[in-house]
Amino acid sequence: MHICLVLDKSNIIFLNSFLEALTINQIKCTPFIVDSSRDFIAQRNELLKLLQQEDISYILSINEYYDEQKRNLYDDTILEQAKINVWYVDTMQHGEYMPNIVKKYNKIYTFEPTDIEYAKQLYDIDIEYLPFGAGRNLFASDDLTKQKSYEYDICFVGLVAGSTYRLSILNAIAQLCIKNNYKFALYGHFWHSNHYLQQIIGSIKFRYKYPDLYKYVHNQKLEPNKVVDLYRKSRICLNIHNQNHTGLNCRSFEIMGNGNFLLTDKKDTDRLNIKAGVDYEDYSNMEELTNKISYFLCHDKERECIALNGAACVRQNYTIDRLISKVIIFD
Known part of the structure; x- marks a missing residue:
């Protein structure tokens, strides 16, 4: 089988993990990167040309793509050339989609549990829940017998x-x-820093508003390998989900996959073979969060046992190569 993997620049960070997963599943893949800043008609023609030249009859689309004029990347010319499976790694509830297009997809999967009812009520279509997991090479390959430092x-x-x-x-x-006197490391986008002056002004404003938090902030994006290294070096890896998401996101699985201890806000895991208190820990409010931080920093063996359980669970069930094996069925 030869498929075209379609994803946009915001998800290109996952490209290597997708390619790795498809290779493990012995699937030939040609990627197509969507650029939201470019005209969709031109990109649609480029995609169609690629499908025809490479004789590709299957598309795995990571999310769905619309331009500012609400034109879908996929029209009837694309649908006539290839069957399309869509895997939402973000909720599909960001806007109104075109029912005539949505109903023409071969299959739809989503990492967001509430999308299932949403799709049924709005479009009368059945979609399947499928979490977005961890790339095996980066996030699920550490030697778990090795002592952490x-x-x-x-x-x-x-x-x-x-x-x-x-x-x-x-x-x-x-x-x-x-x-x-806990050691706390924070990395990510905390204020805008597109140029030097913006970085300085943003830093001053953030420090004024959040003087305690500022002490721990590194206002920078980490490459995936650096993220992996940071998780390894941390006793507790915290995850805070987008409030619009009700299920575990990929960061949760990425933390657990290498035997790191995950502490995250409480989410819907009813459809998952994973259990809070066994494979990871969760919290429902700030008091519970701070209490669990203090507790697990004092109980190393219990924390490390949970972390190892989480790693085993992710490696067995929730690496991208295992999950994608379901998405590439085009019958």
Whole structure:
């Protein structure tokens, strides 16, 4: 089988993991990268030409793509050339999609549990839940028998700018760290820094508003291999989901896959073969979060046992190569 993997620039960070997963499944793949800043008609023609030249009859689309004029990347000419399976690694509830196109897809999978009812009610279509897991080579390949060497007590990686939800949680943790002398590492986008002046002004404003949190912030994006290294060096790896998402995201599986301890906000895991308190820990409010941080920093063996359980669970069930084997069925 030869498929075309379609994804946009925002998800290109996962490209190597997808290619690795398809290779493990013995699937030949030609990627096509969508550029949202370019005209979709031109890109649609480029995609059609690629499908015809490479004699490709199957597309795996990572999310769905619309331009500012609400034109779908896939029209009837593409649908006549190839069967399309869509895997939403973000919720499909960001806007109104065209029912006539949605109903023509071969299969639709989503990492967001509430999309299932949404799709049924709005479009009268059945879609399947499929979480977005961890790339095996990067996030599920460590030797779990090797002793870890910790530099930090707690770490967090993610987009924070504009999220009062994440900022409030991280600020409370920063205050806990100051009080207890915990080592805390924060990486991600906290303020805009497209140029030098913006970086300086943003830093000053953030420091004024969040003086405690500022002490721990590294306002920079980490490459995946650096993220892996940070997780290895941290006793507790914190995940704070987007409030619009009700299921575990890929970062949760990426943390667990190499035997790191995950502490995350409580999410819907009813469809998953994974259990809070066994494979990872979760929290429902700030008091529970701070209590669990303090507890697990004092109970190494219990924390490490949970981390190893999580690694076994992810490696057996939730690496991208295992999950993608379901998505590439085009019958």
